[in-house]
Amino acid sequence: MAKVTVSLDADLVIEVMLLSGTRNPQDAVELIVRDYLARGHRTEARTGDADDAHRLREQEPPRAEG
Template sequence: MPKVTVSLDAELVVEVMVLAGVGSPQDAVELVVRDYVARGHRTEARAAAREEPRAEREVTPPEPQG
């Protein structure tokens, strides 16, 4: 996989390293990015799951009330 080089503020990277409990700046930033992407996928999956039942309810005719 191709690599990308990004310049970041040293204090920001150190804070990420401390929060992630990682000793390498590269690993710490990679963990944050991977977590962000995974969180986005989970959010998309939850949104899709919520939309499906709603679409099914709209297709189903209401029960007759007597």
């Protein structure tokens, strides 16, 4: 997997390390990003996306012919 280097404010990284309970800044930021992405996927699974809008519209009852 490709790696990316990002510069962050030291106070921000320390806060992330405290929240994640890790001693390594790289691991702390990675855990927070992975958690953020997982939450987004869970939200999509519960609420759907724009392509699912047809499920929310009320279906018209079939018209009686004749």
